[in-house]
Amino acid sequence: MKNWFNKFWVLPVLVLAIAACEKDEDRVYLAVNSAPSLNLSASTLALKEADAAKTALTATVAGADYGFASPAAYKLQFDKKGNSFKTPREVTLTTLNKNFTTAEINTIAIALGITPGVASDLEVRVKSDLINAPTLFSSVAALKVTPYLVIIVYPSLYMPGSYQGWAPDKADKVVSVKSNGSYEGFVNFPDATTEFKFTDAPNWNNGIFGDPGGTSGKLIKGGGDNLKITGAGYYLLKADTEGLTWTATKTHWGVIGSATPGDWGSDTDLTYDVTSKSWKVTMDLKVGEIKFRANDDWGINYGDKEGDSLLDTQNDNNIKIAAAGKYDIELIFSVPGYYSYKLTKK
Secondary structure (H helix, E strand, O other): OHHHHHHHHHHHHHHHHHHHHHHHHHOOOOOOOEOOEEEEOOOEEEOOHHHOOOEEEEEEEEOOEOOOOOOOEEEEEEEEOOOOOOOOEEEEEOOOEEEEEHHHHHHHHHHOOOOOOOOEEEEEEEEEEOOOOOOEEOOOEEEEEEOOOOOOOOOEEEOOEOOOOOOHHHOOEEEOOOOOOEEEEEEEEOOOEEEEOEEOOOOOOOOEEEEOOOOOOEOEEOOOEOEEEEOOEEEEEEEEOOOOEEEEEEEOEEEEOOOOOOOOOOOEEOEEEOOOOEEEEEEEEOOEEEEEEEOOOOOOEEEOOOOOOEOEOOOOOOEEEOOOEEEEEEEEOOOOOOOEEEEEEO
């Protein structure tokens, strides 16, 4: 009886043992043998808009070795050198070879805050993700990129007038960045009295806007007198073709901020350069922040929130000065819709 009882319990134990062995045999133990690797076809890129559609860079990736054929997901990460990939731009890879056009690399560089026309150092790496496995990264590859500024052609009003020979095709213009009928731009009027009109094409064949009295601030489409401005100077021109109004504000420009000698209390004036059509000054700056403003007042002011050397009017857009020294400062309003500045440490 005891012998039978022992046999009765031995059989289930053997079954459980066999089942346990089968489970051990089917179980996959993940062992990462190597991280992914990256090879770039170039280390320096001077990008040109004329080559926008051409291949500028080829990234070749060797996948991570997880010890078995793995469905890992790969992304390329781009970031500024020294930023430790804290805020990278990521590109998902559908194959292990990726060709980037000039336009694609330019977009990435601009999005990272690289200044157009300036050679800057980027870092690139591969990120590998697999469910229930650690995220893996390749070694970092260096890439020096000089991006170009992409100019969007905004709706424009041309300003033929006495200051430039009444030639619409050679006239300064104001643009509507939001394409909503509201236009603005900066123009230098060298004469004591200036007359002009707005045209919606670089000729006299389309819409022409005048002022019913020359200085009323109102617009008439297809008629009216020449718009008139008294006083030479650098003007911010605005026109509203929906509300049929216009304004002209004379400006002189200065730099202000904790990095300047006057701190936030007083401006350092810039001087207008007729040849370059920009405002310039050479001055000493401390570590701190600056902004540009017109007429020693905060009514018209610009900073740079994105750090891309393009001026904006956003909140918290002070321009940071990281190193003290003597700087050439240039303020550029000559490209309507793309106001910019340059800071060059001497």
